Amino acid sequence: MEKQGSEQQEELRGSQEKRTQQPQANPVAVLLEWSGKKGTYALSVLLAIIGVAGGMVPYFAAGNMVIGIFNAVRDWSFYVQWACIAAVSYAVQIIFHHLSTTVSHIATFATIANLRIRLAQKLTRIPMGYVLDTPSGTLKRLLVEKVDSIETTLAHAVPELTSNITVVIAIFIYLGVLDWRLALATLLTIFVGLACMAGMMKDYEVWYQNTITTGKEMNNTSVEYVSGIEVIKAFGQSASSYEKFSKAVYASAHAFIDWMSHCQIWQDAMLSIAPATLVVVLPLGCLFVMQGSLEPATLVMCAVLSLGAFQPLYAAMSFGDSLAQVGTIVEEISEVLNYPDQKRAEKP
Numbered sequence: 001m002e003k004q005g006s007e008q009q010e011e012l013r014g015s016q017e018k019r020t021q022q023p024q025a026n027p028v029a030v031l032l033e034w035s036g037k038k039g040t041y042a043l044s045v046l047l048a049i050i051g052v053a054g055g056m057v058p059y060f061a062a063g064n065m066v067i068g069i070f071n072a073v074r075d076w077s078f079y080v081q082w083a084c085i086a087a088v089s090y091a092v093q094i095i096f097h098h099l100s101t102t103v104s105h106i107a108t109f110a111t112i113a114n115l116r117i118r119l120a121q122k123l124t125r126i127p128m129g130y131v132l133d134t135p136s137g138t139l140k141r142l143l144v145e146k147v148d149s150i151e152t153t154l155a156h157a158v159p160e161l162t163s164n165i166t167v168v169i170a171i172f173i174y175l176g177v178l179d180w181r182l183a184l185a186t187l188l189t190i191f192v193g194l195a196c197m198a199g200m201m202k203d204y205e206v207w208y209q210n211t212i213t214t215g216k217e218m219n220n221t222s223v224e225y226v227s228g229i230e231v232i233k234a235f236g237q238s239a240s241s242y243e244k245f246s247k248a249v250y251a252s253a254h255a256f257i258d259w260m261s262h263c264q265i266w267q268d269a270m271l272s273i274a275p276a277t278l279v280v281v282l283p284l285g286c287l288f289v290m291q292g293s294l295e296p297a298t299l300v301m302c303a304v305l306s307l308g309a310f311q312p313l314y315a316a317m318s319f320g321d322s323l324a325q326v327g328t329i330v331e332e333i334s335e336v337l338n339y340p341d342q343k344r345a346e347k348p
Contacts, residue, residue: 027330035111044104048163051096057089063304067297100159108155125341146329153326157319164312185280186306193274200266207259218252277306
């Protein structure tokens with residue numbers, strides 16, 4: 001029996017080492033694989049692209065209306081037409097955004113339900129030692145809170161991040177067609193803003209792992225404190241036990257507070273600099289117009305489009321924390337789902 005037990009432990013250790021050595025897959029790709037609903041998410045992305053594109057059309061409409069004023073267009077119907085196009089496009093944005101999130105949420109909630117069932121079934125097949133060695137608070141948090149937290153990534157990040165990046169690329173391609181110099185000028189403040197974001201992301205993994213570690217410790221300590229409250233009161237150990245609990249809560253809270261303090265200055269700088277595209281586009285554009293190398297109408301259109309370039313990009317970047325969080329959650333779920341099943345003795 002001892003030999004069989006040692007062999008089983010070696011086998012489990014070997015399988016764990018193999019999983020550690022394997023390259024980590026993209027967490028979003030793993031989630032989509034678990035969902036079994038790639039087609040539904042593809043439809044959601046398509047609807048989101050249409051919605052975001054609809055939100056960018058008013059910029060084109062505004063640009064054309066201003067160009068009409070410069071060209072002394074006296075036909076009132078011209079301006080009414082572009083105003084109607086802008087209104088319809090805004091309605092398209094709202095409708096298709098709603099359709100996109102509806103489709104993605106239907107698929108996501110089905111995925112979360114199936115994933116919880118898979119985890120619950122897996123826990124009945126893995127060795128009892130693994131379950132006993134894992135704090136009950138950790139398993140509860142995995143099955144309930146962490147599985148539930150992937151909803152943001154699947155239901156929002158997948159369609160919205162993809163669609164916003166696609167639209168940003170389309171805007172810059174069109175800006176390049178209009179005037180490549182002003183397209184590069186538009187990128188200047190955005191690149192400076194991204195440099196500030198790089199400062200904000202410095203030591204991101206260290207800060208993030210600190211929040212994960214302290215959060216786990218707080219959850220485990222909370223479960224232990226509540227579960228043993230009767231014993232604590234009976235033996236008069238409430239002061240020492242509460243001190244351990246309060247220290248865990250304090251450490252978890254300050255893991256986030258210290259991280260946010262580090263990020264605040266960089267984030268403020270990014271949000272102030274990156275959207276200020278006109279600071280560069282307008283002076284250069286006026287210079288090019290004075291030199292005769294750029295039409296005033298083209299300058300107006302480039303200036304208006306440059307104003308709309310950062311908004312979808314920032315919307316895409318806002319999912320960075322969600323993607324980092326879901327990567328950790330996918331690893332923890334994968335650890336349970338990929339854990340070897342309990343080998344049961346064969347009947348003679």
